[in-house]
Amino acid sequence: MNKIILGNCAEELQKLEDNSVDAFVTSPPYDNLRDYNGYSFPFEDIATEMYNKLADGGVIVWVVGDAVLKGSETGSSFRQAIFFQELGLRIHDTMIYEKNGSSFPARRTGNRYSQVFEYMFVFSKGKPKTANLICDKKNKWSGWTTFGKGTNRDKDGRLIEGKGRKPTPNFSPRHNVWKYNTGKSYTTKDSFAFEHPAMFPESLAEDHIMTWTNPGDLVVDPFVGAGTTTKMAAINGRQWIGIDMSEEYVEIAKKRMEVADQMIQDGYERVYTPEEEQKAGELTHKEISSMSKKNLVELALKLQGGLK
Numbered sequence: 149m150n151k152i153i154l155g156n157c158a159e160e161l162q163k164l165e166d167n168s169v170d171a172f173v174t175s176p177p178y179d180n181l182r183d184y185n186g187y188s189f190p191f192e193d194i195a196t197e198m199y200n201k202l203a204d205g206g207v208i209v210w211v212v213g214d215a216v217l218k219g220s221e222t223g224s225s226f227r228q229a230i231f232f233q234e235l236g237l238r239i240h241d242t243m244i245y246e247k248n249g250s251s252f253p254a255r256r257t258g259n260r261y262s263q264v265f266e267y268m269f270v271f272s273k274g275k276p277k278t279a280n281l282i283c284d285k286k287n288k289w290s291g292w293t294t295f296g297k298g299t300n301r302d303k304d305g306r307l308i309e310g311k312g313r314k315p316t317p318n319f320s321p322r323h324n325v326w327k328y329n330t331g332k333s334y335t336t337k338d339s340f341a342f343e344h345p346a347m348f349p350e351s352l353a354e355d356h357i358m359t360w361t362n363p364g365d366l367v368v369d370p371f372v373g374a375g376t377t378t379k380m381a382a383i384n385g386r387q388w389i390g391i392d393m394s395e396e397y398v399e400i401a402k403k404r405m406e407v408a409d410q411m412i413q414d415g416y417e418r419v420y421t422p423e424e425e426q427k428a429g430e431l432t433h434k435e436i437s438s439m440s441k442k443n444l445v446e447l448a449l450k451l452q453g454g455l456k
């Protein structure tokens with residue numbers, strides 16, 4: 149536990165206990181898009197091992213995209229998803245990792261739009277045992293609780309005035325398209341890690357770890373590359389294991405775990421909704437001007453009544 153392993157994950161995964169991994173967060177080498185110092189990718193063997201090692205209720209976050217070969221996307225990501233499903237996993241969610249830009253922006257004379265996303269398949273062994281949905285989508289009506297009088301029906305079917313609806317929370321769960329800035333200092337501030345050609349953003353790994361696991365859970369990345377997943381697992385109090393078959397990347401990942409150690413010592417804590425953003429009841433000019441007449445009337449009445 150808590151180590152970076154140099155080796156082929158097809159073999160290294162076999163050494164883990166069955167049903168012991170709470171979450172895999174990983175991005176495999178796909179469609180020969182890059183040559184990671186030479187790699188071997190027996191997908192079906194690795195997927196089967198991952199399935200065996202996954203705990204009941206555990207999840208696999210599988211971040212992939214498809215190459216375009218001879219004018220057609222390969223569709224590998226879909227075939228992989230179906231394979232995981234046939235092993236017995238649920239396709240719990242097909243999420244999107246949207247990037248802020250494309251390495252090959254579309255040309256006006258081209259026939260294809262800029263590719264700016266990858267899939268983040270979330271496979272689960274049964275129902276996910278942990279789902280701490282990240283609530284950082286600000287509600288327009290946060291704090292403005294009980295516009296109108298809520299009504300309920302009593303057991304004879306008569307409408308009775310409710311005691312007031314629950315206050316609208318300040319934040320709600322975000323949607324399943326997650327957008328990240330990529331590139332220097334966005335993906336990570338560890339500049340030495342950019343020796344790896346295909347890191348995913350630290351926030352992406354962290355957001356999945358925070359969602360699907362709790363402190364103390366075991367998070368494994370069988371294609372750990374520069375150690376993004378393991379770093380984010382460690383600084384958030386999870387157990388972690390990373391595997392990569394490139395000596396060069398394993399060295400980077402180990403260095404990254406030293407950065408993690410320092411962050412832990414400095415008391416790192418991930419906060420999604422800072423306190424100053426949690427103030428309730430403040431509507432912007434734009435929000436007020438886009439209100440329906442009915443809501444405006446209710447707001448005026450409420451203000452007249454002294455904001456009860």
Ligand SMILES: C[S@@+](CC[C@H](N)C(=O)[O-])C[C@H]1O[C@@H](n2cnc3c(N)ncnc32)[C@H](O)[C@@H]1O
Pocket residue numbers: 155156157158174175176177184185187188189190344346347348349370371372373374375376377391392393394397
């Ligand atoms: C897409 S990269 C992962 C990058 C990682 N998510 C990060 O943020 O740094 C895929 C990695 O898988 C490694 N790899 C390829 N085949 C492997 C195998 N069979 N076992 C272990 N690692 C492998 C490559 O060396 C490469 O570093």
